[in-house]
Amino acid sequence: MTLTTAPIRTAADAVCARDGVSLAGLSREELLALSRDFAALSRAVDVGFAQVAAQVDGLSTPDDGSAGLAAREGFRSAGELIARATGGSVAEAQRLITAGTLLADVGADAGAGADELVGPDAGAGAVAEPTPVAPPSPVAQFRAELARAVHAGEISVEVVSVAERALAGLPDVERTRDLFLKALAKAPGLAVHQVRALFWRAQASADPKAWERREERQHGERYASLRDDADGMVTLTARLTPLDAAPVRAVLDANVRWAMQQRRDDPSSDTRSPGQMRADILVGLCRHALDCDQPTSGVKTTVMVRMTRAELEAGRGVGEVDGVAQPVSASALRQGAADAEIIPVVLGGKSEVLDWGRARRLFSPAQRLALVERDGGCSWCHAPPSWCEAHHIRWWDRDRGPTDLNNGVLLCTRCHHRVHREEWGIRVRDGEVWFVPPRSIDALRTPRLGGRARYEVAA
Numbered sequence: 001m002t003l004t005t006a007p008i009r010t011a012a013d014a015v016c017a018r019d020g021v022s023l024a025g026l027s028r029e030e031l032l033a034l035s036r037d038f039a040a041l042s043r044a045v046d047v048g049f050a051q052v053a054a055q056v057d058g059l060s061t062p063d064d065g066s067a068g069l070a071a072r073e074g075f076r077s078a079g080e081l082i083a084r085a086t087g088g089s090v091a092e093a094q095r096l097i098t099a100g101t102l103l104a105d106v107g108a109d110a111g112a113g114a115d116e117l118v119g120p121d122a123g124a125g126a127v128a129e130p131t132p133v134a135p136p137s138p139v140a141q142f143r144a145e146l147a148r149a150v151h152a153g154e155i156s157v158e159v160v161s162v163a164e165r166a167l168a169g170l171p172d173v174e175r176t177r178d179l180f181l182k183a184l185a186k187a188p189g190l191a192v193h194q195v196r197a198l199f200w201r202a203q204a205s206a207d208p209k210a211w212e213r214r215e216e217r218q219h220g221e222r223y224a225s226l227r228d229d230a231d232g233m234v235t236l237t238a239r240l241t242p243l244d245a246a247p248v249r250a251v252l253d254a255n256v257r258w259a260m261q262q263r264r265d266d267p268s269s270d271t272r273s274p275g276q277m278r279a280d281i282l283v284g285l286c287r288h289a290l291d292c293d294q295p296t297s298g299v300k301t302t303v304m305v306r307m308t309r310a311e312l313e314a315g316r317g318v319g320e321v322d323g324v325a326q327p328v329s330a331s332a333l334r335q336g337a338a339d340a341e342i343i344p345v346v347l348g349g350k351s352e353v354l355d356w357g358r359a360r361r362l363f364s365p366a367q368r369l370a371l372v373e374r375d376g377g378c379s380w381c382h383a384p385p386s387w388c389e390a391h392h393i394r395w396w397d398r399d400r401g402p403t404d405l406n407n408g409v410l411l412c413t414r415c416h417h418r419v420h421r422e423e424w425g426i427r428v429r430d431g432e433v434w435f436v437p438p439r440s441i442d443a444l445r446t447p448r449l450g451g452r453a454r455y456e457v458a459a
Contacts, residue, residue, distance in 0.1 A: 011041035054100025099157035138177035166199035197325040204327035363390040376452030380415035
């Protein structure tokens with residue numbers, strides 16, 4: 001593997017060109033440009049360092065024993081050696097090694113067989129012909145595109161680690177390749193936790209049976225514990241499956257949102273932080289359960305099932321739960337149907353009107369469910385649906401906007417205020433939400449995809 005430093009030099013030149021400037025004196029545009037240059041430099045350095053880390057790891061295998069590079073330097077693994085050099089964690093070092101290994105593997109595959117001769121008797125004077133090389137498998141094609149994206153600085157080395165982990169053990173077929181390529185295409189510009197959710201969906205759709213086995217393992221690893229701290233406080237720790245966490249998250253989010261709304265008019269009426277609110281809600285629920293005759297009765301959460309009713313009844317495929325990043329298998333959703341309200345993907349119908357026009361001011365429950373299905377939560381930041389309200393794109397009073405799906409959008413309170421404050425436009429086209437930036441942000445006003453489509457990986 002050949003180390004290439006040209007991208008590092010290019011990115012460093014862009015940063016060093018501003019050496020000596022006063023950060024306080026930079027305009028907003030200049031400050032943003034500088035931050036992008038530093039981000040590009042960081043990604044370029046990580047790619048180079050990843051190549052070096054992979055080479056160190058290759059010289060530190062268990063087979064090398066005490067003669068291995070890491071062992072000779074006094075470390076148990078290459079990850080520990082790299083972590084000591086960076087001052088970071090072993091997990092961060094391992095992500096560098098994973099990315100560097102990918103780049104080495106893809107580079108080796110690309111050059112395999114280029115100088116080999118056909119036939120065992122090929123010798124001096126024989127005509128050299130390349131050995132026929134089989135076309136790369138579907139998964140190898142995806143890994144090649146993943147390597148290209150990280151080498152080009154489109155994604156970070158962390159994204160490589162996320163993708164490789166999700167890809168492990170999946171069938172090497174075109175469906176896997178296509179799902180992961182869709183996830184990769186949406187990754188640039190997203191935070192790592194959002195990218196992880198994309199690859200989770202690709203992973204679940206590529207092999208639903210394996211995803212079910214994953215859920216079974218998670219179910220066996222669930223736990224909750226209470227521990228007394230040294231200062232007398234009690235620490236509550238829990239690990240829950242996504243489906244089990246759904247009602248917990250729904251109750252906490254809904255109550256925090258309600259408390260935040262109550263103090264809008266009088267900020268001094270409730271000075272608790274969101275974390276303190278959640279603690280009070282949990283304590284209140286447990287106190288209520290002590291006196292409640294039927295503490296587990298009633299609907300726990302609303303599950304939006306993105307599959308046909310036939311798939312749900314047959315237990316095939318995967319669905320999702322509002323506010324939970326991981327997909328949920330159909331079999332798990334069926335098990336939860338006993339005490340969770342299941343809302344199928346097909347909303348409305350002959351008995352429900354989804355477009356009310358000017359007949360009513362507020363969006364109906366059926367319309368809100370349809371907006372949740374389309375937007376997936378806040379159309380801008382993808383906050384959970386429980387944080388959001390349905391808003392008119394063209395205002396009800398000022399613009400005489402109708403109360404229908406093409407004029408509705410889900411936004412959390414923060415993003416709603418930001419849209420109005422900065423005068424962003426919103427358009428709904430073919431069931432997708434697009435945000436149009438003001439000229440102060442983008443002179444060309446290029447629309448930006450929002451809603452569920454921004455993060456979705458279609459099976």
